[in-house]
Amino acid sequence: MIKLKAQDAGLSIAELTRRSVLLKPLPKRLSKITLATYRELVRIGSNINQLTRATNTAIKMGLRPPADPEQLEQLRNLLQQIGRELSQIETEITDDDDIESDGDSEDWE
Template identity: 85%
Template sequence: MIKLKAQDAGLSIAEFTRRSVLLKPLPRRLSKITLATYRELVRIGNNINQLTRATNAAIKMGVQPPAYPYQLAELRNLLQEIGRELSSIETEVTDDDDIDDEDKEEWE
């Protein structure tokens, strides 16, 4: 029974036992939708970082920036807020999540 619970949690038997004995929480499984959302937020964040660098370089050179710094700050704040909201959602994998075998290894 312990071996099955450890496998289901994506942990070794030793790590599962340690967490259980020390009353540490087990990692939460993330649904495909949540994982895809996190990945897309990372891509958007990378694009905003590139745009910020280009904007800062343009300002230093005295040319029209591709974006205004206050707009970039607003975008960054929105992304951070979305990330916080996503992390506060208790995501449990259900049969409706259509998890493939390869996705079973993805843990928070």
């Protein structure tokens, strides 16, 4: 049971034990939905960065850019805003909101 709780918290058994004995808080867990959303935002952001690089290179070479730089900037700002909003929402989410929860609602923090 201790091994599972350590894995669930993303800690080694030793670190989980240390934090428990010293009454230190465990790291907050993110819901699976939030983690998946963050991963997808990172992928999208990576694609936008690649497109921005290609656009900037084309402009420097005097070629027609593959994308509108203003639209790329708007997309970047939008992604940052979504990330901030997700961070704010995550603080309100509990493990009970996790749709893939195993039904164990024990709060071990």
